[in-house]
Amino acid sequence: MSTRQHLASWKKLQQLAKDKQSQHMNTLFAQDNQRFEKFSIELPNLLLDYSKNLIDSETLDCLLNLAKETQVSQWREKMLSGAKINKTEERAVLHTALRRQSDEALIVDGENITDHIQKQLAKMEVFVNKVRQGHWLGYSGKRITDVVNIGVGGSNLGPQMVTEALKHYSDGSVNVHYVSNVDGAQIVEVLRPLDPEKVLFIVSSKTFTTTETMTNARTSMKWLTSSSFDEKSIAKHFVAVTANKENAMKLGIEEQNIFDMWDWVGGRFSLWSAIGLAIALDLGFDKFTALLKGANEMDQHFIQAPLSKNMPVIMALISVWNTTFLGSQSQAILPYDQTLHMLTAYLQQAEMESNGKSVSWDGDEVSYATVPSIWGELGINGQHAFYQYLHQSNNVVPADFIGSVESVTPVKGHHETLMANFFAQTQALMVGVDENQVRADLQAKGRSDDYIEKVAPHKVHKGNRPTNTILLKRIDPETLGSLIAAYEHKIFVQGIILQICSFDQWGVELGKGLAAEIQKELETKTLCQQHDCSTENLIKFYQQSK
Numbered sequence: 329m330s331t332r333q334h335l336a337s338w339k340k341l342q343q344l345a346k347d348k349q350s351q352h353m354n355t356l357f358a359q360d361n362q363r364f365e366k367f368s369i370e371l372p373n374l375l376l377d378y379s380k381n382l383i384d385s386e387t388l389d390c391l392l393n394l395a396k397e398t399q400v401s402q403w404r405e406k407m408l409s410g411a412k413i414n415k416t417e418e419r420a421v422l423h424t425a426l427r428r429q430s431d432e433a434l435i436v437d438g439e440n441i442t443d444h445i446q447k448q449l450a451k452m453e454v455f456v457n458k459v460r461q462g463h464w465l466g467y468s469g470k471r472i473t474d475v476v477n478i479g480v481g482g483s484n485l486g487p488q489m490v491t492e493a494l495k496h497y498s499d500g501s502v503n504v505h506y507v508s509n510v511d512g513a514q515i516v517e518v519l520r521p522l523d524p525e526k527v528l529f530i531v532s533s534k535t536f537t538t539t540e541t542m543t544n545a546r547t548s549m550k551w552l553t554s555s556s557f558d559e560k561s562i563a564k565h566f567v568a569v570t571a572n573k574e575n576a577m578k579l580g581i582e583e584q585n586i587f588d589m590w591d592w593v594g595g596r597f598s599l600w601s602a603i604g605l606a607i608a609l610d611l612g613f614d615k616f617t618a619l620l621k622g623a624n625e626m627d628q629h630f631i632q633a634p635l636s637k638n639m640p641v642i643m644a645l646i647s648v649w650n651t652t653f654l655g656s657q658s659q660a661i662l663p664y665d666q667t668l669h670m671l672t673a674y675l676q677q678a679e680m681e682s683n684g685k686s687v688s689w690d691g692d693e694v695s696y697a698t699v700p701s702i703w704g705e706l707g708i709n710g711q712h713a714f715y716q717y718l719h720q721s722n723n724v725v726p727a728d729f730i731g732s733v734e735s736v737t738p739v740k741g742h743h744e745t746l747m748a749n750f751f752a753q754t755q756a757l758m759v760g761v762d763e764n765q766v767r768a769d770l771q772a773k774g775r776s777d778d779y780i781e782k783v784a785p786h787k788v789h790k791g792n793r794p795t796n797t798i799l800l801k802r803i804d805p806e807t808l809g810s811l812i813a814a815y816e817h818k819i820f821v822q823g824i825i826l827q828i829c830s831f832d833q834w835g836v837e838l839g840k841g842l843a844a845e846i847q848k849e850l851e852t853k854t855l856c857q858q859h860d861c862s863t864e865n866l867i868k869f870y871q872q873s874k
C-alpha cells in the first residue's frame with residue numbers, strides 16, 4: 329500500500345475535503361476579498377490565478393505541508409542532479425539539462441552530459457543554418473523548401489505543438505510538415521504537393537523501433553528514390569534524431585546525418601533536444617534557443633521560489649486537491665489563444681502518459697485517484713460545443729483557462745471579444761446563478777408565471793466549478809518555453825505527491841506487442857494465436873471482407 333495516506337497532511341486534507349464539499353466558492357470570495365492576492369502568482373511573462381478553486385488559506389497550508397511531507401524539494405534536487413529517479417527504467421530524468429544556460433559539468437554514468445548537449449546544439453545550429461540559407465542541397469542540386477518530420481507521440485506532439493504555436497515567428501525559409509499516423513492517408517496527403525527534389529525528412533524516434541514511424545520512414549524513402557532512382561539520394565534528404573544510432577544506420581541514414589538523443593530524456597519531454605529540429609528549421613536557431621531560455625526561466629523559478637509561490641508546485645497541488653481529495657475525474661485544458669490549438673493534445677500525452685498509473689513506485693496498488701483524464705479544445709470552439717457540460721452536468725470538471733494579453737495577430741475588435749469570453753466563462757463557472765435570480769430575471773423580462781415555472785430549473789447554474797486562469801503576456805518563444813516547462817514540472821510534482829513513477833510508460837507496451845502479432849495474421853490471412861472470441865471474430869470478419 330502507498331504510504332501517502334499515513335501522512336498527517338493527507339489525513340487532514342481528507343477531512344478538509346469533506347468540509348469543503350459543502351461550501352460554495354461564492355461564500356469564500358464573500359468572506360475574503362484578498363483571495364486574488366493570496367492565490368495568484370505573477371512571473372514576468374505569465375500570471376496564474378488559482379483563487380477560483382475550493383480552497384482557503386488552511387487548505388493551501390495543508391497542501392503545502394503535503395508537498396513538504398512528500399519531500400518535493402528533495403526530489404526536485406534529485407531530478408536536477410541526475411539521480412536515477414525513473415526507477416523502473418533505471419534512468420536519470422534530465423530534460424532540464426537540455427535548456428541549462430550554463431557550461432557547468434553535469435555527470436551521468438561517468439559522462440559529462442553538458443558536453444554532449446552542447447555538441448548536439450552546435451551540430452543542430454550548423455545544420456539549421458545550412459538548410460535555411462539554401463546551402464544544403466537535394467540530390468538534383470535544388471535547395472530544400474519543405475521539411476517533413478516523421479515521428480509519433482513525444483517525437484511529434486511537442487515539435488508540432490510548438491511549430492503551430494509559433495507560426496507567427498516563422499520567416500517561411502522552409503515549410504514544416506508533420507507525419508505521425510501510420511494511416512497512409514496522412515503521408516499521402518502531406519507528400520502529394522511536395523517535390524521530392526526539395527524535401528528533407530527528419531525521422532524522429534528515440535528508440536528507432538516504433539512501427540508507425542519506421543513504416544512512414546520507409547514509405548518516404550521509396551517516394552524519394554522513385555524520383556531520384558538512386559539510393560545515394562537518401563543521404564541528401566534524410567536525417568534522424570535518435571538514441572539508437574545503429575537502427576537509424578540500418579535504415580539507411582548516414583551516420584553524420586544522425587542527431588543524438590539520450591536515455592535520460594523521456595520522449596514526452598524531448599522537444600528541447602534535437603527532437604525539436606523541425607522547430608529550429610522553421611523558426612531559426614535563435615528562436616529555438618529563446619524557447620530553451622524561456623523553459624530555463626521556469627526551471628529557475630521552480631528551483632528557487634518557495635513552495636507557496638512556486639507556480640508548478642501550486643498547479644500540481646491544486647490538481648491533486650481537485651482529483652484525489654475532491655474526486656474530480658477529468659480536467660479540461662482550454663486555450664483561448666488560437667496558436668495553442670495543439671496544447672491540449674500535447675498535455676494529454678505529457679500528463680496522462682506520465683501519471684496515468686495506479687501502482688506506487690514501490691509497485692503497490694494505490695487506493696486513491698491519481699490523475700484526471702485530460703481533454704479539451706480551443707476555448708471559443710468549446711463554448712459552442714461542450715461547455716454546456718462544464719456548466720450544468722452533474723460532473724465537476726476543473727479547467728485550466730489559458731489566454732494572452734496581446735494577440736500576435738491583432739485584428740480590430742477580435743481580441744476583446746475573445747478575452748471577454750475568457751473572463752466571463754471562469755466567472756460564470758464559479759458564480760453560477762441560483763433559482764431566485766433566474767426567476768427574478770424572467771419576471772423582469774415579463775415572462776408568464778407558467779413559463780417561469782417550466783423553465784426556471786433548467787436555467788439554474790450551480791456554479792462552484794473550479795478553474796485556474798493562466799494569462800500570458802503574449803505568445804512568443806520564451807513565454808511558450810516557460811508555459812510548457814511549468815506543466816512539465818507540475819507533472820513531476822504530481823508524481824512525487826502521488827508516489828508514482830512519472831517517467832516510464834509500461835501501459836503502452838501490451839497493445840504494441842499484440843498489434844505486432846496481429847499484423848502478422850493480417851498480412852498472412854491466418855490466425856496463429858489464441859484470441860478472445862470477440863477479437864478473433866473481428867479479425868476473421870476483416871480478413872474475409874477484404
Ligand code: F6P
Nearest residue numbers: 481482483533534535538595836
Ligand atoms: O508508445 C508510446 C511512446 O513510447 C511514447 O512514450 C513516445 O513518445 C512515442 O511512443 C514515440 O517513441 P519513439 O520516439 O521511440 O519513436
